[in-house]
Amino acid sequence: MLRTGQTYREGLRDGREIWIDGERVKDVTTHPAFKPIVDIRARMYDMAHEERYASALTYQDGQERNSIFYRPPRQQQDWQDKVRAVDLVMNDIGGVVTRVGDETVGEMWSLMDGRDVLSEIDSRFDANIDRHIKAVFDNDIFHVSANTDPKGDRSRPPQDQDPDMMVRVVRETDAGIVIRGAKYETAAAYADQAFLKPTFGAWVNDKLSDYALGCIVKMGAPGVKHICRSGFAGRGSAEDYPLANKFDEVEALVIFDDVLIPWEDVFFYRHTKAAQFIRSTLHRYSAFPYVHRLLYVADMLIGAAMWNARQTGLDKLDAVKAKLADLVCYREGINAHLTASIAAAQESPGGLLMPHQSMLYAGRVFACSNLPQMMHIARELCGGQICVTPNAASFAAEESGAWLKKFYTLNDQWSAEDRRKLLAFARDLLNSDYAGHRLTFVQFAQAPHFNHLNAVYHSFDFKGPLDFVRKSAGLSENILG
CATH class of the missing domain: 1.20.140.10 (Butyryl-CoA Dehydrogenase, subunit A, domain 3)
Structure with missing residues (x-):
């Protein structure tokens, strides 16, 4: 299912909590700091529906046409198709954007590659990987990844300081796990979901750790708060700063304040061996x-x-x-x-x-x-x-x-x-x-x-x-x- 720019914008109006310059953002699609880059992403969605671009930006998958960017690569032509599609997009928008989904979906493919290893460690979440990979390209999801934690004093284990300096699981429920902490992420405020993966800390030598976690987090979920850096758009006129006013991909410190992650959105949990394996293979595609x-x-x-x-x-x-x-x-x-x-x-x-x-x-x-x-x-x-x-x-x-x-x-x-x-x-x-x-x-x-x-x-x-x-x-x- 190919989304349009309009359906993408509508999906962002989900009540998500976004802050910038001390102000609560009412609508991320119209706020001056975010509107230019939201418009760019919306333009990319719309391009896939236009006759001059459709054959290069999409492919037939059964009865549906899906995004070429999210197709798992199985032959060289798949990669060549992606290169051509990126070329068309960059030339159409007239600049460079990094976080638009195709550069992070590859991390999901790394999960697919590691399915057997992860299953040996903990088989409970094996089916979640394939289902989420399919969901991304079936629903044309704007998928990003949660990068690094604040970490605090890196010479000390997280347990010996404020434990929320690295994202952790605080409790389990029948519905899923509840997490606390924070991650820095580009484009989170105007994305659909993020793959939250662990950043290594002093816990990696433990066999089990509440910090060893990989899961999907919906960016509009209750308890998710986006505290964004100041945007470059609007600091000067577009005539004087043509790139900053169009292509600024706003980063945020994304706070997870007792956020419930349903069990079906968990890929691995507690096993440090699983976390180490995924970190070692994370960028093989992305x-x-x-x-x-x-x-x-x-x-x-x-x-x-x-x-x-x-x-x-x-x-x-x-x-x-x-x-x-x-x-x-x-x-x-x-x-x-x-x-x-x-x-x-x-x-x-x-x-x-x-x-x-x-x-x-x-x-x-x-x-x-x-x-x-x-x-x-x-x-x-x-x-x-x-x-x-x-x-x-x-x-x-x-x-x-x-x-x-x-x-x-x-x-x-x-x-x-x-x-x-x-x-x-x-x-x-x-x-x-x-x-x-x-x-x-x-x-x-x-x-x-x-x-x-x-x-x-x-x-x-x-x-x-x-x-x-x-x-x-x-x-x-x-x-x-």
Whole structure:
């Protein structure tokens, strides 16, 4: 069942408790901090119903058409279809959004892969996994994931401080478990549900723990409270901050104040072995769309830098060409990792087709760790005018606008207004509060950098290099152990 933008908006009017800047939000679909990004998500739902997009964004599943983003991947074409669909969406909306559902549904597929392991640990919740995966693509659910806890003092177990610093189960009932705590999450305030999974703490060495929990939480459920950071939309005009006013994906500290989780929404509970297993496999699919989004960020860096160089003729200088080539190498490096991870895709334990794991994780390290440097290169190429240019109101005013038109008009091709728009875009991409926020988000959204490297270490097959050196160095087979 494909939703429309309107049905999506109606689903958000469920009485959910949302706070921002000390204000209780009456309607998340119309509040100025949320409306732009809600409209983007609604636009994505509507695109699937339009003739020019429907064949690429949906697929036939029995009698129903479902979203291509939520189809579990079983062959390379499935991944290629997802890549094409993302390309159509990003080009239609004219920017980059990360949390829209396809990048988190992969975590559910990881649960599918781990079904046998989880069943061995605790078979009570085995059927819940398949049912929830089916529910997501049957009902076109906007599904996100609850990321990290406040944690408190990380040198101490949660039991030795305020125990709610990490999400925990406080009691069991006939209807389900009751949880307390909090999670930081992007897009939770305007999503349907979240996959709440554990963040490791000092409890992981225990065999059983009330902190070892994986479940589905409805974002409008009683006791769920969204306390959001200040939004970037509305801080300045859309003319001056075109990205911040359209694509801000508002994060929230989501409070779980004695929230009832029905038993049918629980995937694992109390067994720390289950929690450790899921954390180790969590990103085997979701890392792909996460890295894929950075390909479009790279395109924006290249486009903004290239246009700024061209407008003044600096693109003819070899030094400028070299810096533009650095941006191209970054972009194509991301593209190469993504392409190779699908070309060499591996069958997962659950019978799905997962991107080649070490190639994908290495691509994530490449894309995230090099982004700060690439942003600085783009900043250099755009020049100092992105930090000194007056705002749109100054260009529009009669007296100041006349002077600005004089000094910002280059030739018949580059009017003052086009230059202002380009500089405003580059400023919002590279220099604004929104730009800094997005850079930090990229560094931590899936995990800190050391965890990215840890994933590479554990997914890479060291046998080939070890065998090559053993034979080349003439080492005995005794060292194999």
